[in-house]
Amino acid sequence: MYIKNQFVQNKLVVHLMEKEQFELLSLSTKQEEYLLWKSNKRKTDIVRVSLKQYDWKRDLSNSVENIEKQAIQKIKLPLFQNHIAFHHIFITDYEPVDSWESLADSSGHTNKIDKSYVYVYGENTEEIDHFFERSNIAGSLDFEVPDNILELEYQTELLKQRINQLHKEAHKEIQAIFNRGKPRLSYLLIALNVIIFFLLEYAGGSTNPEVLIEYGAKYNIAMLEGEWWRVITSMFLHIGFLHLALNMLALYFIGTLVERIYGNVRFLVIYFLAGIAGGMASFALNPSIAAGASGALFGLFGALLFFGIKYPRVFFKTMGLNVIFIVILNIVFGFSVQQIDNGAHIGGLIAGFIASGIVMLPKNKAYMQQLIASVVYLFYVLGVFAYGISNDEVQFNETLQLQRIQELLSHQEYNEIKVIVSESLPYADDFSAELLFYRSFANIHQESFDLAQEDLEKAVSQKPDFEEAWYNLALIYQQTENYPKALSAVEQLIELNSEKEEYNTLYNEIQKTAP
Structure with missing residues (x-):
């Protein structure tokens, strides 16, 4: 009897939604078919509860395949799902004419579904128990079908209303999650x-x-x-x-x-x-x-x-x-x-x-x-x-410390500059010559010309086109009356930049003072 099947169908759906926290994905216009799902511990069960009657195995198989392909497109599955099972429960008056048992337990019809199960609940009332076992649902579905046809229709209608109510409540709950505060x-x-x-x-x-x-x-x-x-x-x-x-x-x-x-x-x-x-x-x-x-x-x-x-x-x-x-x-x-x-x-x-x-x-x-x-x-x-x-x-990055040295120069904190350079040099890759130049600059202002000369010689050996270092080195050689090296340093400067008048002036000056 169709109304009895409706009652059983809706009773099962209400149980899955109320007791087992299954979510209703979709339902047909006349509530002839429901699609539900539940994901738990990296395992997902998708359940189809249908009143549709299929007389032949081929029709049943085509329906199973089509629904699985459609459903998997609707569901946004959590990542890293180990096992996805699709359960097709058909509540009908009789089974297909030809043998359909090969569909009862088979591989899924898409690469995302691992197992596909078919249950035909008609004469064999144990099919729902088999479904409960495979989907790890504790207990069983116990109910009595009313004998009175009017009572049966009334109870079935109440179950349908309950399903709609649960569906709306679930939707409102999701909406409430995204409306807990105005931004x-x-x-x-x-x-x-x-x-x-x-x-x-x-x-x-x-x-x-x-x-x-x-x-x-x-x-x-x-x-x-x-x-x-x-x-x-x-x-x-x-x-x-x-x-x-x-x-x-x-x-x-x-x-x-x-x-x-x-x-x-x-x-x-x-x-x-x-x-x-x-x-x-x-x-x-x-x-x-x-x-x-x-x-x-x-x-x-x-x-x-x-x-x-x-x-x-x-x-x-x-x-x-x-x-x-x-x-x-x-x-x-x-x-x-x-x-x-x-x-x-x-x-x-x-x-x-x-x-x-x-x-x-x-x-x-x-x-x-x-x-x-x-x-x-x-x-x-x-x-x-x-x-x-x-x-x-x-913390002793060369770029960072060069920036810091620029600040310290404006305050003439030469001792601090020398400490920073000494701490930063072991970690310097691209600007070690510049660090040496600034330490030499600090030593020049403190009249430590030997230390300044040593740093400048290292700087120009590391960076031969370092004009400022060559210039200061030439001045130190001139100051210490090392005229051959002073002339050599200025010649290097002129070779790097012959258009700079300052370099030519220094060269002439050293030539005049040299013995």
């Missing part, structure tokens, strides 16, 4: 970043290193002297309009999404904790002046990945693969382009994930996990800090 703070952060950018431009340019340092960019030398607040201020500075535009675009799309999921306060905590950790990672791994909200923005990606662990079904159904693709693409791009501060990106990504564990998602209370996440974050930041302090290759 006011994201817009405020965008406004602050834009305002500060134009202040930098007015002060002398957002690409001017001196302006960036003055306004709080990440500058390792200043941080080592105690200005650790730069890990926060650097989050609001951007180097050039393109840098600002890309980051604000990301904050508009990703920031507003995270703020809607986590709520305003949680979003702000994640943003700043990720930004601070990203700044510390940049300090530890990148010697250059750096600025930007990238560390905090990657922290928001970390927050989305954390959300994906807590709500894998919703995550992969909505944005999961896109988020993972963007994160991987940015990390690969960061390693490919030297100017990108990949340390800040990865540091912020990790910190954002941990920070999400600290604040936890709304309506998710896990105090012990939050405490553990807080301890992990603290050790993470302190560990990055300790590594950065001891990472001499970064």
Whole structure:
């Protein structure tokens, strides 16, 4: 009897949705067929519960194959699924005429589906029990079919309404997840970043290193002297309009999404904790002046990945693969382009994930996990800090130290310059000649001409076209009355740049004073 089959069908679907947390993917207009799925512990079960009658095995087989191909296109499966099983449950009055048992347990009809099962619930009422066993559902479906036809129709209609209600509630629950906070703070952060950018431009340019340092960019030398607040201020500075535009675009799309999921306060905590950790990672791994909200923005990606662990079904159904693709693409791009501060990106990504564990998602209370996440974050930041302090290759980077020496020259701090050069030379690759030149310059001002001569001779041997070093070396040779070497040094200068009058004047002067 068809109405009885409807009752059994809807009873099973309600049980799967209420008791086993299956999600309804689709239902036919007359609720003649339902498609549900559930993913758990890297195993996914897709269930089709149908009232359609197939008289022949061939028709049944074609239906199974077509539905599997259609369904697999609809479902955004979580990554790394080990086993995907498709269960076709047909609740009918009689089985196909010819033998169909070979379809009961076979390989899937797409490369994503491992197993395909067919159950024909008619005379054999044990088929649903077989389905429960294969899909690891505990217990069984116990029910009694009403004898009265009117009662049967009434109960069937109630079950249909219940299915629709559960489906709507599930949809509302997903909508509620993405509406836990209005993205006011994201817009405020965008406004602050834009305002500060134009202040930098007015002060002398957002690409001017001196302006960036003055306004709080990440500058390792200043941080080592105690200005650790730069890990926060650097989050609001951007180097050039393109840098600002890309980051604000990301904050508009990703920031507003995270703020809607986590709520305003949680979003702000994640943003700043990720930004601070990203700044510390940049300090530890990148010697250059750096600025930007990238560390905090990657922290928001970390927050989305954390959300994906807590709500894998919703995550992969909505944005999961896109988020993972963007994160991987940015990390690969960061390693490919030297100017990108990949340390800040990865540091912020990790910190954002941990920070999400600290604040936890709304309506998710896990105090012990939050405490553990807080301890992990603290050790993470302190560990990055300790590594950065001891990472001499970064902290004594030649480019960074040359910048520092320029500042010290303006204050005539020659002893400090000599100390910096001595500490930086073991890590110098491209600018060791320049470092030697500056140390010689400091020794000249302190009248240590022998030391200055030694450094300049090393500098010109490493960089034969170093005009400034040859010039100072010629002056020292002249000062110490070593005229042959003085003339040789000036001749080298003239060979490098014969048009410079200063070199010819010095050559004539040495010739006149030489014995």
